[in-house]
């Protein structure tokens with residue numbers, strides 16, 4: 001191959017990769033924005049209205065009809081913050097028992113819980129599960145309410161689908177908090193957690209499949225938050241394309257605590 005051809009091959013890879021990264025980031029960001037609006041919906045119609053003007057049926061209907069606004073999410077759900085002294089009355093009122101994520105059995109006594117009370121039908125299996133009983137979900141809940149920001153988990157295998165993905169969590173507070181409140185005040189002012197599941201494995205596949213020349217390149221997405229320890233989020237575990245040429249495109253999924261990047265290779269050697 002001439003030097004000029006090699007240079008051109010490199011440039012084409014770069015622009016294909018940048019285009020894919022930009023599309024993924026855009027779809028990610030519109031999905032996050034819509035989940036932000038859902039957190040406000042729950043705050044307005046469930047917590048700030050007495051009696052509540054939101055129930056499971058309405059939440060399921062609204063989230064199904066607006067799912068096109070969240071193209072990378074397989075579903076959304078709302079978990080309430082509950083301390084142990086509120087548990088008995090809460091369970092009686094709901095007519096069900098809070099259950100653990102690992103064995104789906106009634107939850108042991110904990111200081112606090114985050115049972116799912118509303119879910120999109122695609123995530124109906126989350127109902128009554130304590131989202132603080134899963135390691136990744138718990139870490140997200142704690143970081144969301146301590147920072148007041150949208151946060152993402154590590155990539156991990158999601159419940160039921162077993163697909164590789166990440167969870168997005170927005171905190172919902174009693175009232176608009178001033179920006180200078182303490183972490184403890186933030187925790188105590190928390191009503192619950194609006195979350196969404198990014199099914200990266202199947203929905204990113206879908207997105208990339210729609211693009212021209214999709215079969216020419218191999219795409220990986222990594223969480224590169226910890227230097228030297230990239231966590232795979234999408235794509236083959238062992239890249240097997242033309243490993244001599246790699247393009248890295250930056251991704252910004254909006255969680256300032258995390259860094260992500262896309263890596264692209266040609267499938268075929270020249």
Ligand code: WA2
Nearest residue numbers: 077078079158159169193195197
């Ligand atoms: N949603 C869907 N699938 C999952 C999952 C989850 N969490 N965790 C493991 N698989 C209600 O942050 C609050 C959703 C958690 C929100």
